[in-house]
Amino acid sequence: MAILDKVRQWIDGESSELVLERAARDAQVKPRSQAEEFIVKIARAVESVMQAELLPLPQGTVIIPSEYIVFLSTDDDSEWKGVKRKGLEQGLYHILAERAREIAGKRKLETRTFIIELRIDATLGKGEVRVEHTWEDADGSKTGVLPRSIVPIPARSVVPPSAATSPNIPSKMIPPSDPNMPSGIPSAVVGDEDDEFTRVRPRQIPLFVLEVWRGNAKQSSIPVYKNEIVIGRGSRSKPVDIPLVGDVEVSRRHLTVSADGNGNFWMISEGKNPVVLGGREVPNGLRTAVKPGFPIQVCSYSLRVVV
DSSP, rough: HHHHHHHHHHHTTTTHHHHHHHHHHHHHHOOOOOOHHHHHHHOOOOOHHHHOEEEEEEEEEOOOEEEEEEEEEEEHHHOOOHHHHHHHHHHHHHHHHHHHHHHHTEEOOOOOOOEEEEEEOSSSSTTTTEEEEEOGGGGGOOOOOOOOSSSSSSSSOOOHHHHOOOTOOTTOOOOOOOSSOHHHHHHEEEOOOTTTEEOOOOOOOSEEEEEEEEEEEEEEEEEOSSSEEEESSSSSSSSSEEOOSSOOTTTSSEEEEESSSSOOOOEEEESOEEETTTEOOOBBBBBEEEEETTTTEEEEEEEEEEE
């Protein structure tokens, strides 16, 4: 607002205190830089998650999620590196810590600390962000375990009398009752002289085997039955399928390896330290093809897909 306009308002009857107050406020308002706008955008996205997930407790206190994962585009991630990235993380933590207390209001906020982690989502456009949250819990320290190749079942199972006498079910064939059995695939039931039956289930075949090496020594060969596995150091809030322990440079969630069942394999790097494939660093967040037997270097570890 121009000085003449302020004077005109004063002449038209506005008090001098009101005009001076408005002038002082206008002087403090400056257009935000692109970096400031980006920080505000992230803070608002995280705050909306805080608001949505705020959980009042019966004792008059409240809790909010303790960990927030902020996904950036590849372009924005490349701009926020080094000291600038550290400043972004510290700035967000300070802003959101204050905002969390404001959201709690007069109620006591039970969540004492929280974590903000920046990652890449290659599907996002420049300037776009996406936020996910995690609730800490007592079971979060357990590392995910791959499915066993053979589902444990009783050695023998007796046919229920109702099933044996049912006119619609043959005495030597029982439909599968296990919810994990694929629909439309009957269990093979073999009878014996005591009219007891052994149920034979189809065996799972691993999609591939992941060899884990460290130095020149092979640590383990792990059969994989899922189409996608998560590899990393793991933590209470981020259980992984295959933990790489003993190396602090490995991120809690460092990479994923996936298979399509037709002999094709891919990986996505998500760690703060690089994944090296064929002597080249793999860009974070980008799906990269992996050839069986080709070493995937993850800090002090080397991984190989074996078929």
